[in-house]
Amino acid sequence: MAEKTILVIDDDIDLVEIIRVTLENQGFKVIDAQSGERGLAMAREQNPDLILLDVMMGKVDEGFQVAYELRSDEVTADVPILMLTAVTDQTGFDFDPAKDKDFLPVNEFLEKPISPRNLVDMVRKHLPTSV
Amino acid sequence: MRCDLRNPNEPIAPGSSQFVSAASLRERLDWFNKLRWGAAVGVLVVVLIAGVGLKAPIEVRGLLLTGVMLLLLNTVYVLRGRRFKAVDIAIELRLVKVQMVCDLVALTVLLNLSGGVENPLLFLYVIHVIIASLLFKGREIFQIAWLAIFLFTAEVFGEYFGLLPHHHLPTAGEVAHELSFILMTLGSFWLVILFCAYVGARIMTHNRAIKDELVVHQGVLLAEDRAKTDFFRFVTHEIKSPVNTAQSGVETALELGGETMAPSVRDVLDRAVSRLKQATKIVQDLADLTRGGILKEENLTEVDFNDLVATTVDNQRDLAARSRLELNVLLPDPPVLLTTIRTMAETIVANLVNNAIRYSREGGRVSVRLVDTGKRARLVVEDEGIGIEENEQDLIFDEFYRSTAAREASNLGTGLGLPIVRKFVEELGGTIEVESRAGHGSTFTVALPRKSRKRRS
Numbered sequence: 001m002a003e004k005t006i007l008v009i010d011d012d013i014d015l016v017e018i019i020r021v022t023l024e025n026q027g028f029k030v031i032d033a034q035s036g037e038r039g040l041a042m043a044r045e046q047n048p049d050l051i052l053l054d055v056m057m058g059k060v061d062e063g064f065q066v067a068y069e070l071r072s073d074e075v076t077a078d079v080p081i082l083m084l085t086a087v088t089d090q091t092g093f094d095f096d097p098a099k100d101k102d103f104l105p106v107n108e109f110l111e112k113p114i115s116p117r118n119l120v121d122m123v124r125k126h127l128p129t130s131v
Numbered sequence: 132m133r134c135d136l137r138n139p140n141e142p143i144a145p146g147s148s149q150f151v152s153a154a155s156l157r158e159r160l161d162w163f164n165k166l167r168w169g170a171a172v173g174v175l176v177v178v179l180i181a182g183v184g185l186k187a188p189i190e191v192r193g194l195l196l197t198g199v200m201l202l203l204l205n206t207v208y209v210l211r212g213r214r215f216k217a218v219d220i221a222i223e224l225r226l227v228k229v230q231m232v233c234d235l236v237a238l239t240v241l242l243n244l245s246g247g248v249e250n251p252l253l254f255l256y257v258i259h260v261i262i263a264s265l266l267f268k269g270r271e272i273f274q275i276a277w278l279a280i281f282l283f284t285a286e287v288f289g290e291y292f293g294l295l296p297h298h299h300l301p302t303a304g305e306v307a308h309e310l311s312f313i314l315m316t317l318g319s320f321w322l323v324i325l326f327c328a329y330v331g332a333r334i335m336t337h338n339r340a341i342k343d344e345l346v347v348h349q350g351v352l353l354a355e356d357r358a359k360t361d362f363f364r365f366v367t368h369e370i371k372s373p374v375n376t377a378q379s380g381v382e383t384a385l386e387l388g389g390e391t392m393a394p395s396v397r398d399v400l401d402r403a404v405s406r407l408k409q410a411t412k413i414v415q416d417l418a419d420l421t422r423g424g425i426l427k428e429e430n431l432t433e434v435d436f437n438d439l440v441a442t443t444v445d446n447q448r449d450l451a452a453r454s455r456l457e458l459n460v461l462l463p464d465p466p467v468l469l470t471t472i473r474t475m476a477e478t479i480v481a482n483l484v485n486n487a488i489r490y491s492r493e494g495g496r497v498s499v500r501l502v503d504t505g506k507r508a509r510l511v512v513e514d515e516g517i518g519i520e521e522n523e524q525d526l527i528f529d530e531f532y533r534s535t536a537a538r539e540a541s542n543l544g545t546g547l548g549l550p551i552v553r554k555f556v557e558e559l560g561g562t563i564e565v566e567s568r569a570g571h572g573s574t575f576t577v578a579l580p581r582k583s584r585k586r587r588s
Contacts, residue, residue: 015376018383025387086371112371113378113411116386 004127007048008032009039009066010084019052022116023123036066043076050127051076053106055085071105080126081106084114153220156266157212160227163262164209167234171201174241190244190298197240204233227266231275235259239282246300247307248287248316256283256320257327264331272335276328280321287313360421363530367417374414378407409543416547419478420530420554430472431583436508437466439473440501443480451488457496458488467501467508470582475555480510482548483575487514490540490573507561507578515572524565528553536569552577559583 006023008016011034020030031046033039043051051070055063063083070076083106107126110119175198182191208230235256242250256279263275289295290307297307306312381403389397444460451458469476480499487497495515502509517536519527526532531546538544552575556563560580567573 012372012376015379018376018380021387022383086375113375113382113407115379116383 003027003029004049005029005031005046006050006052006123007039007043007046008052009034009036009063010052010054011035012054019114019119022119026120026123028123036062039066040069040073040076043070043079044073047075048079050123051079051081052110052123053081053083055083067105078128080108080128082108082110082122082126084112085109086112153223156220156223156227159265160208160212160223163230164205164212167201167205167208171198171205174198174201188299188301193244193298194241197237197244201237204230204237224266228271228275231259231263232278235275235279235282239286242283243286243290243295244298246298246303247290247295248313249300249303249306253283253316253320254323257323260324260327261331264328264335269332269336272328272332273325276324279324283320284317287317359530363417364421367414367421370410371414371418374407374410378404378411381407405543409545413545413547416545416551419551420547431470432473434469434471434473434476435466436469436471436476436579437462437501439476440480440499440510443477444484444499446481447484447488450485451497454488454491454493454495456488456491456494459496459498461498461500463501463503467503468581469508469579471559471579472583475559476579479552479555479559479577479579482552483510483512483577486548487512487516487573487575489544490514490537491516495572504578507580510577510579511574512577513572513574518569518571518573519565519567520569521567524567527565528563 006028008019008030010016010019010032013034016032016034020032023030031042031048033042039051039053042048053063053066067081067083070079070081108122110122175195178189178191178194178198181187182189182194238255238259242253245252259279260272260276264272267275286295287307290297291310291313299305299307381400385392385397385400385404392400441460441462444458448458484497484499487499491497491514497512497514500511500513502511517540519534519536523532523534527534528549530550533544533546553563556577556579560583562578564576565573566576
C-alpha cells in the first residue's frame with residue numbers, strides 16, 4: 001500500500017512539527033505549508049491524500065478562503081479537509097462548527113488542543129481508501 | 132449576601148445630572164398627581180362635613196366647585212401621563228409649570244372662599260414651593276415662589292380694598308380688614324416662602340452636584356471595566372495558541388514515548404498536561420467571559436430544565452464518586468420548561484455543581500434542587516464543604532478571585548467559574564445569591580426567568 005501524504009497548512013511551526021511526529025510515527029508522509037497561499041500551491045502540485053488546515057493564520061478568515069479555493073479547484077476538490085479550530089478563535093464570523101458545519105466545505109472540525117490519538121483517528125476516518 | 136446584578140453597561144441618561152431623567156420625572160409627577168387627588172378629595176370632604184353636615188356658614192357652592200375643578204384637572208393630568216410617554220423633558224417640565232400655576236391659582240381661589248388671610252391653611256403655598264424645588268432649578272424655583280407671593284398678596288389686598296369679596300371663616304377672628312395683622316401675616320408669609328425657595332434651591336444644587344460626581348465616577352468605572360474586558364480578550368487571544376500547542380506537544384511525547392519512559396518522567400509530564408489543561412480552561416473561560424451580546428432571539432430555545440439539570444449533574448457523577456460524595460438531585464414534576472440559551476444554562480448548572488463537588492470534603496453530601504416558582508425556575512446547589520468566609524463572599528464573583536479556603540483545597544481552579552455563572556445568569560435576566568458559613572458549606576441559589584429576553588441597552 002502506497003504511503004499516504006498529509007498536507008498540514010498551519011503557521012504555527014511547532015504545532016506542525018508535533019503533528020508531523022505523530023503522523024509519521026503512524027506511517028504517513030507529512031508535507032507542510034506555513035501560509036494559505038503556499039498551501040494551495042502545494043495541494044495542487046503534490047496531490048496530498050488529506051489536508052489539515054488551520055482555521056486562522058495571518059488573516060482571520062484565511063483558513064476559510066483556502067478551504068473554498070481548494071474545493072473550487074478540480075484538482076483538489078475531492079481531497080478531504082480537516083479544519084483545526086480553537087473555540088476561542090475570534091473569527092469575526094460568529095462561527096460555530098456545530099451550527100455552520102453544513103455551510104463550510106470541510107469534512108471535519110478538530111478542536112485545539114488536538115490530542116495525538118484523536119488526530120490519528122480522524123485522519124484515518126477521512127482518508128479515502130484507508131484500511 | 133446578594134450580588135448586585137445591575138447591568139454595568141446601562142448608561143445613566145445623558146444630561147440627567149443637570150436635571151431630572153424622564154423616568155424620575157414621570158415618577159414624581161405620578162406622586163404629585165396622588166397628592167392632588169388627596170387635596171381635592173380633602174377639600175370636598177371637609178366642605179361637605181362642615182358646610183352641609185354641620186351647616187357651618189361657609190361658601191359651600193364655590194368651594195365644592197373648586198374641588199371638583201381640581202378633580203377634573205387632575206383626571207386630565209393622569210390621563211395625559213398614561214397616554215403619552217415623556218418625549219422631551221423640556222416640554223414635560225413646561226407642562227408641569229403650567230400645572231403648578233393652576234394649582235397655585237386653585238389654592239388662592241380656595242383661600243379666598245374660605246376667609247383669605249384668616250385661614251391658616253395659607254401655608255399650603257409653602258408645599259408648592261418645596262415641590263417646585265424638587266423639579267426645577269434655582270431661578271425657576273423663585274419664579275414659583277414669587278408667583279405664590281404675588282397671588283396671596285393680591286388676594287389679601289384685594290379683599291382689604293374691597294376689590295374681591297370677603298368670605299368670613301366662622302372659626303376665625305374678623306381680621307381681613309385689619310391692616311397691621313395683614314402686614315404682619317404677609318411679612319412672615321414672604322419670609323417663609325422666600326426662605327423655603329432659597330433652602331430648596333441650595334439643597335437641590337448640592338444633590339445635583341453629588342449626582343454629577345456619581346455620573347462621572349460611573350463613567351470612569353465603565354471605562355475601566357471595558358479596558359479590563361479588552362485586556363482579557365487580548366490575553367486570551369495571545370495565549371491560546373502557545374498553550375494549545377504545548378499541550379499537544381506534551382501529549383504527543385507521552386503517547387509516543389509513554390511505554391519507554393521512566394515512571395518519574397511520565398509523572399512529571401502528566402503533571403505538565405494537567406496544568407496545561409488548566410491553562411486551556413482559563414483561556415476558554417476568559418473567552419466565555421469576554422464574549423458579549425450572546426443573548427439574541429435566535430439563540431433562545433425551549434429547554435426542559437429538569438432534563439438539563441439531570442444530564443449536567445450525571446456528567447459529574449464520576450468526579451463526585453472519586454470523593455465518595457452523596458450527590459442528590461430533586462426535580463419538580465411536571466418538568467420546568469425554560470425559553471433560554473441552552474449552552475449558558477448548562478454552564479451555569481455545571482459550574483455550580485462542579486464547585487460544590489470540588490470544594491466538598493470526602494464523604495460529604497451535595498444536593499441539587501430545582502423548584503418551579505411560577506415565573507422563575509429556582510436552582511439551589513448546596514454542599515457541606517469548605518464554605519466561604521463572610522468577608523470573601525462578595526469577592527468570589529470577581530475574575531480570578533479564589534477564596535483562601537479554595538486555594539488551600541485545590542490549585543487547579545481558574546477563579547473564573549463563578550464570574551462566568553454570574554455573567555450568564557445576568558445575561559439571561561436571572562439572579563444569584565450565596566449563603567455560606569466557613570467550614571460548614573455553601574448554598575448557591577440561582578433564579579432564571581421562564582423566558583429570557585434581550586435586555587434593553
